[in-house]
Amino acid sequence: MTIRVVIADDQELVRSGFAMILEAQPDIEVVGEASDGAEALAAVREHRPDVALLDIRMPNLDGIEAARMVCAQTDCRVLMLTTFDQDDYVYDALYGGASGFLLKDVRRDDLVHAVRVVAAGESLLAPTVTRRLISDLTARRPRPSARPEGLTHLTARERETLKLLGRGLSNAEIAVAMVVSEHTVKTHVSNVLSKLGLRDRVQAVIAAYESGLIAPGAP
Template sequence: MSIRIVVADDQELVRGGFAMILDAQPDFEVVAEASDGVEAVAAVLRHQPDVVLLDIRMPQMDGIQAARRVCAETSTRALMLTTFDQDDYVYDALYAGASGFLLKDVRRDDLVHAVRVVAAGDSLLAPAVTRRLIADLTARRPRNGSPAIGLEALTVRERETLGLLGRGLSNAEIAASMVVSEHTVKTHVSNVLSKLALRDRVQAVIAAYESGLIAPGSA
């Protein structure tokens, strides 16, 4: 079964380049392209793709607004396209429900890999830049000083797992740190997401920082 994709970017060359790269994969199908957020949301509602690539800065409706609608109204996973000078936008995109973000100068293989990861239900937290961005942004956002709702429901091991997620560790890295199997880690991660009503690992990272479980800059 093909991974169905919508590509949204107001720059035609960028949009077309991404679409061409993705459509060349034997298990990918680019079902639509969009030049702004309004077109992107309409395309997602019409085609119900697995993944939508959304440029953050687009006319009529920006990528953050589009991601918020897409994530609230469909099961499509949103992958944001950004540049280093858009840190605040990245933070807002994660809160909107996006499953991660890519820099617009992403390499071909990394783009393909990212779409596969997001389509599989995971999120993009591996690059060190992602950890730095989230740490920096949560440090600049005010906290209420209290743990996230439901954090007390986590077991000791689940809390430890959340802390390691907050540092951007993969399941294999978490397993090595906790000296358990990857299967056990997957169970802990699933329990954390379920108990805290989190959409994915990206939201788990934000929860780890905002609850005070992880100190900004410690990742």
């Protein structure tokens, strides 16, 4: 199956560089390019790609707002690319629905890997974007006075799964911690995302902190 990608960046050399890297892969096709957020949104609507690579700082419509609109209006998954790694950019991108966040100095192989991971429905963050960062960000923003109603619909095992997701554990690590199979973990994760209306594991991490399941700064 070919992964269809749209690339949006206001620097032509950056766009063409990413396009060359991705087009060299037998399972990836770049179906559109854009120089700003508005063009990116139009390209996603026209080409219906699997993944959109969006720069954060773009004219007319920035990448954060473009990501929100893409995630709200289409099934396309968003991978953010930027030269900036300030906390607010990371948080806003993830909270807007992005499934991944990479700095532009990412290695060729890591870029290709990120596109494949995000296209497969998983989430991915740059090594510098850690669980502690998400914890610190959510701690600095107002938490709901009560836990989201959806949490009451989770079983005990699903709540434990969400808590472990919040700690950044992989499915394999969760399976070990809960003494169950990875298949069972996948089922729990799917149920958690469905019941809480979450797009992916990144939003599950944020939900775990905002719901109070994970204390700010917890390891």
